[in-house]
Amino acid sequence: MTKKVSLKDIAEKAGVSVTTVSIVLNGRAKDMKISEAMARKILALGEKMNYRPNHFAKGLRTGKTNTIGLIVDDISNYFFGHLANIVEEEADKLGYTVMFCSSENNEGKSRHILNMLVDKHMDGYIIAPTKAMLPELEKLVKEKKPAVLIDRYYQQLDSSYVTIDNVNGSLEAVNYLAKKGYRRIALVTNLTDQLQMIQRMEGYQQGLNQNHLQLDQQIIKKIPFGLTDEKVVKEIKDFVELNENKMDAIFFTSNNLGVAGLEALRSIEKRIPDDISVICFDDNDLFRLGMPGISVVSQPIKDIAKKAVEILIQQINQRSTTVEHIVLKTVMIERESVK
Amino acid sequence: MTKKVSLKDIAEKAGVSVTTVSIVLNGRAKDMKISEAMARKILALGEKMNYRPNHFAKGLRTGKTNTIGLIVDDISNYFFGHLANIVEEEADKLGYTVMFCSSENNEGKSRHILNMLVDKHMDGYIIAPTKAMLPELEKLVKEKKPAVLIDRYYQQLDSSYVTIDNVNGSLEAVNYLAKKGYRRIALVTNLTDQLQMIQRMEGYQQGLNQNHLQLDQQIIKKIPFGLTDEKVVKEIKDFVELNENKMDAIFFTSNNLGVAGLEALRSIEKRIPDDISVICFDDNDLFRLGMPGISVVSQPIKDIAKKAVEILIQQINQRSTTVEHIVLKTVMIERESVK
DNA sequence: TTGAAAGCGCTAACAA
DNA sequence: TTGTTAGCGCTTTCAA
Numbered sequence: 012m013t014k015k016v017s018l019k020d021i022a023e024k025a026g027v028s029v030t031t032v033s034i035v036l037n038g039r040a041k042d043m044k045i046s047e048a049m050a051r052k053i054l055a056l057g058e059k060m061n062y063r064p065n066h067f068a069k070g071l072r073t074g075k076t077n078t079i080g081l082i083v084d085d086i087s088n089y090f091f092g093h094l095a096n097i098v099e100e101e102a103d104k105l106g107y108t109v110m111f112c113s114s115e116n117n118e119g120k121s122r123h124i125l126n127m128l129v130d131k132h133m134d135g136y137i138i139a140p141t142k143a144m145l146p147e148l149e150k151l152v153k154e155k156k157p158a159v160l161i162d163r164y165y166q167q168l169d170s171s172y173v174t175i176d177n178v179n180g181s182l183e184a185v186n187y188l189a190k191k192g193y194r195r196i197a198l199v200t201n202l203t204d205q206l207q208m209i210q211r212m213e214g215y216q217q218g219l220n221q222n223h224l225q226l227d228q229q230i231i232k233k234i235p236f237g238l239t240d241e242k243v244v245k246e247i248k249d250f251v252e253l254n255e256n257k258m259d260a261i262f263f264t265s266n267n268l269g270v271a272g273l274e275a276l277r278s279i280e281k282r283i284p285d286d287i288s289v290i291c292f293d294d295n296d297l298f299r300l301g302m303p304g305i306s307v308v309s310q311p312i313k314d315i316a317k318k319a320v321e322i323l324i325q326q327i328n329q330r331s332t333t334v335e336h337i338v339l340k341t342v343m344i345e346r347e348s349v350k
Numbered sequence: 351m352t353k354k355v356s357l358k359d360i361a362e363k364a365g366v367s368v369t370t371v372s373i374v375l376n377g378r379a380k381d382m383k384i385s386e387a388m389a390r391k392i393l394a395l396g397e398k399m400n401y402r403p404n405h406f407a408k409g410l411r412t413g414k415t416n417t418i419g420l421i422v423d424d425i426s427n428y429f430f431g432h433l434a435n436i437v438e439e440e441a442d443k444l445g446y447t448v449m450f451c452s453s454e455n456n457e458g459k460s461r462h463i464l465n466m467l468v469d470k471h472m473d474g475y476i477i478a479p480t481k482a483m484l485p486e487l488e489k490l491v492k493e494k495k496p497a498v499l500i501d502r503y504y505q506q507l508d509s510s511y512v513t514i515d516n517v518n519g520s521l522e523a524v525n526y527l528a529k530k531g532y533r534r535i536a537l538v539t540n541l542t543d544q545l546q547m548i549q550r551m552e553g554y555q556q557g558l559n560q561n562h563l564q565l566d567q568q569i570i571k572k573i574p575f576g577l578t579d580e581k582v583v584k585e586i587k588d589f590v591e592l593n594e595n596k597m598d599a600i601f602f603t604s605n606n607l608g609v610a611g612l613e614a615l616r617s618i619e620k621r622i623p624d625d626i627s628v629i630c631f632d633d634n635d636l637f638r639l640g641m642p643g644i645s646v647v648s649q650p651i652k653d654i655a656k657k658a659v660e661i662l663i664q665q666i667n668q669r670s671t672t673v674e675h676i677v678l679k680t681v682m683i684e685r686e687s688v689k
Numbered sequence: 690t691t692g693a694a695a696g697c698g699c700t701a702a703c704a705a
Numbered sequence: 706t707t708g709t710t711a712g713c714g715c716t717t718t719c720a721a
């Protein structure tokens with residue numbers, strides 16, 4: 012009862028060799044021309060004895076784990092949490108479980124967790140990459156390990172990825188504000204060289220250009236990663252207070268920044284949209300249901316996740332080496348934060 | 351370069367046996383009285399050759415995976431996402447990775463994922479249990495596999511758990527409303543026999559009693575699990591519209607219900623707190639920063655997660671069989687949703 | 690149509 | 706202080 016049932020146990024009971032049992036239990040009875048009767052008997056026995064294959068042994072032989080590794084910035088973040096949810100759901104349908112790690116956008120941890128996952132022989136990886144992972148990622152790519160990047164990618168890395176059109180998303184946001192007559196559109200983003208942020212910044216600049224607005228460094232705030240939530244709020248608060256007469260709208264380039272931004276604005280009693288208008292990259296419950304609702308550039312999270320899993324599993328199964336670059340569209344959702 | 355380095359490779363290079371290498375690389379050189387020089391040499395070689403132990407082989411021998419399984423309702427949920435984040439962080443500090451699955455409060459999936467995790471030999475489990483898992487859980491407990499339940503537990507299961515004082519949390523919420531003069535406090539909860547919900551219901555009833563209020567089934571709504579978000583909103587909307595003159599406040603017993611509730615109330619243009627007051631079990635960004643802020647009974651998510659990991663790892667390491675029952679306190683946070 | 694045997698990489702008992 | 710060896714449970718030649 013308590014002892015684990017192995018192939019050998021079944022083989023003994025059935026009076027056959029482990030080989031035969033292995034073949035049958037792996038559904039290759041037909042291929043190997045095992046007799047119907049034998050196959051049925053073994054299958055029944057496996058069922059009855061509640062045989063569960065030993066993944067270690069299997070893995071040791073085959074190198075397969077049926078596990079995919081997921082690395083995100085922070086699983087408690089709205090975007091990544093929802094993404095992880097779909098990834099797990101899709102993976103589960105295909106018989107995979109997922110191991111997740113949060114990089115926390117932290118150099119040390121980034122490197123370390125990817126190594127950890129590689130050591131544990133994931134069959135494939137879905138990764139929101141970090142600069143510190145680059146060497147490891149290059150190794151993965153060189154060894155043709157299945158991997159799909161999400162949210163951002165690195166040009167020098169010849170790897171599949173699924174992202175969104177960040178430039179255009181930002182551009183739309185700025186155009187939208189400009190059309191409403193805003194001329195002094197502030198930007199709150201992260202201090203980083205991660206591509207998605209660079210691109211959102213790029214879209215912002217293009218937007219200003221298209222609308223003949225001057226880029227003003229004074230109303231651009233870049234917040235480093237790794238600060239506590241309170242710190243971020245404080246930074247934004249100080250930034251707005253210092254420059255309030257120089258801005259009439261603020262564009263937050265992420266979920267997190269937007270949430271912190273709302274908190275900051277509230278703390279200095281700025282009313283949205285009366286005192287200042289707000290728009291944000293990424294959606295969440297607060298933006299959707301808070302008063303006022305916050306206009307956003309939303310990402311198709313479900314599609315991103317599904318596509319990433321799809322591509323990854325394809326790579327795993329067929330060892331297809333075609334590198335896929337998927338760029339999905341964002342959707343502007345107008346709410347009440349811009350008047 | 352591309353070939354994996356094994357103990358044997360190192361042994362050959364060092365001119366010793368694999369045993370010696372194994373011992374040294376596992377940090378047991380001192381115990382086994384391996385000579386300093388030898389140890390240093392092997393260590394250096396391991397480093398240089400970039401040795402990475404094969405987890406399959408190790409697992410096959412030792413049964414250890416250095417992985418813990420985490421089962422939550424839904425990783426994209428605020429409560430569980432934040433919980434998972436801390437679990438992963440704490441586990442990582444101790445050299446463990448975490449495999450997560452969302453049960454989605456779905457019978458079939460519940461059973462299936464627990465089996466999947468067991469098959470993959472997690473060293474331990476942190477589980478928000480579901481009724482469908484009960485047989486499997488009993489087996490786990492009987493076999494003394496390290497496991498800690500969170501959020502809820504089952505009386506018949508002699509297992510460690512970390513929860514909060516749900517009864518008292520609800521009681522405080524009702525008392526708070528009653529003190530403010532509310533007499534017709536509606537309840538929106540889930541149709542389930544999960545303990546945390548039963549207890550929150552219990553606290554609600556006690557609260558009514560203590561304040562000499564009548565329990566009125568008409569203003570109690572129990573929403574089944576598994577509905578789409580839209581469906582939940584619809585249910586709440588209908589419920590409120592049908593009974594609006596019978597209620598002056600609503601108590602939502604979870605995060606999800608609260609969010610859906612706000613959406614429902616907005617859709618029928620009920621103003622909080624002018625038309626109706628609202629209080630919710632669980633906190634989140636929307637409640638904290640939305641206008642108006644929603645008063646909540648908040649859970650100490652960090653403490654729950656940390657405690658769960660702590661207990662679990664203790665069990666894993668010392669195979670301590672002492673079953674621990676931790677019940678943490680909730681904190682009422684007053685905001686503007688009750689006037 | 691089935692079986693014997695090797696071996697994946699590691700650890701631990703036992704020997705030396 | 707170090708080495709020999711068996712074996713964890715499985716898959717896969719190769720042989721029968």
